[in-house]
Amino acid sequence: MISLLRRRNFLLFLGSELLGAQASIIGLTLVAVAAFDQSFVTSSMLGAVQAVLMVLLAFPAGVWVDRTRRRPVLVTAALAHSVLLFSVLAAWSLDMLTMSHLWVAAVGIGVASAFVYVARPSFLPTLVHRDALIAANGTLTAFGSLAGLGAGRAVKWLLAIAAAPVALLIEAVGALVSAFLLHRIDAPEAAAAGRRGFMKELREGLGFLGNYPPLRVVTFATGLAYLSLTVVTVNQARFPYNSMGLSDATFGWLGTGGTAGAVAGALLAWPIARRIGRIRTFWLSLMATQPFLLFVPNDWPGAFQAVPVFVQSIGFSIFVVTQVSCIQAIVPGGLLGRTTAAMYVLVTLLSTAGLLVSTLLNIFLSTQVVLLIGIAGLIAAGAVVMRSLQPALSG
Structure with a gap:
């Protein structure tokens, strides 16, 4: 496992995982509560949209991911996540934000999430040898669990200081940096098969x-x-x-x-x-x-x-x-x-x-x-x- 942390491409992949390539709607939920005085029950519907879209789009995403190289899919999804969040942040700062805007952003992030969830495990075997897959997945899971625990505590702290814009900015920047890290990976991918329907x-x-x-x-x-x-x-x-x-x-x-x-x-x-x-x-x-x-x-x-x-x-x-x-x-x-x-x-x-x-x-x-x-x-x-x-x- 220690040897994995010395491999440049795996470290870049791990960094992208921790910094936001796994799209979420934490920032959008906080904005819905802070900007529109929505209850957490109502704002949690934004998360429900993401979950439903991930199930509905899983099979189309799976077919698409097998048709193309996985790294560009991950980079595009991370960039889309970042752009959508920055658009919400800009609209809020200009006092032009609406709930419709939040719903559009939630749907867009849900679509990106479906492709991310399918493409990430499909891309990992490109970065590590078959015999190192358990070590690689274990490392990703352990760091991901720790990051999730830290994110939960950060949300409570941000709520306490009424800093929803800060949460949104952190998530948007994290997704942008994640896209950059994924772009820096130089592991060669095999050419995908042609479309057959x-x-x-x-x-x-x-x-x-x-x-x-x-x-x-x-x-x-x-x-x-x-x-x-x-x-x-x-x-x-x-x-x-x-x-x-x-x-x-x-x-x-x-x-x-x-x-x-x-x-x-x-x-x-x-x-x-x-x-x-x-x-x-x-x-x-x-x-x-x-x-x-x-x-x-x-x-x-x-x-x-x-x-x-x-x-x-x-x-x-x-x-x-x-x-x-x-x-x-x-x-x-x-x-x-x-x-x-x-x-x-x-x-x-x-x-x-x-x-x-x-x-x-x-x-x-x-x-x-x-x-x-x-x-x-x-x-x-x-x-x-x-x-x-x-x-x-x-x-």
Whole structure:
């Protein structure tokens, strides 16, 4: 992992990730609250637009990304993000800003986000060798988690000092610098295949996802894991924490444990995979750690209450890193955009379905029983990989 940080192109890519290539609408949300006195419920609709567009445009973005080189797509998306935010900032400074302008900016950033989300993981194998993908994805995930935590605290601070324009300016400049860093990457990309028709190319990508046995196993295990995690998360929220006498400090420890576990898992993925093999790491990450969810909540003393959450987060973070790396390693480069898009849509839909499944199960079963079902689903996802993928692809 340390050697990756000595590689110029990977460092530029990492810098672009941290500085705003992953488009967001934090600045727009703050502006909606500050300039138009919108409630956070109303302003959060700007974020909902982005989320919906990312799902609707995932497949078109996947086809487009596989038709062209990925770096220009990322540069264009980052520039579009920056220009849209600067336009909002300029309109606000001239007292010409309207909610319609914010909606147009949110839609534009949503479109850019769809292409960014598909193009980034498709571009990474161009920068690092196949054997270094787990280390690269782990580094990106760890730094991204830390940056996300810092961004959340920055938003609270900016709200406290009523500095929405500052947030908007920081995000706009970050996206602009991100575009510059991506432009500086000089890794050669293979020429893309010619156009053969949207539906034909889409069927080709989905067909590979469904017909190649190892990838089919990864897809099924990923879908089951995210569905089960949603069921677990929903039912943990249903616990009567207040009646259990848990303090505010306990909730703080639980939140910290989850974030720390995600970062630790991302950093541990490569050392563990190097020692026991990629596929073994893939299934053990769930089977060895998700049972710790049985101890949430608990009455252990102080910070020890966060240990089960910490361990569970480590395991799921390792699972995510190895899952993404596995797809990047086994999918041909010319199909990676469409495969990434399909996996994103699958995870989003199954995570949403997890809410419905949890609601239906809670009609007939107790919270504790539904929680056990969710934990069993997470362990089963690891078992699927162990039984089906391990024999086909040894670590």
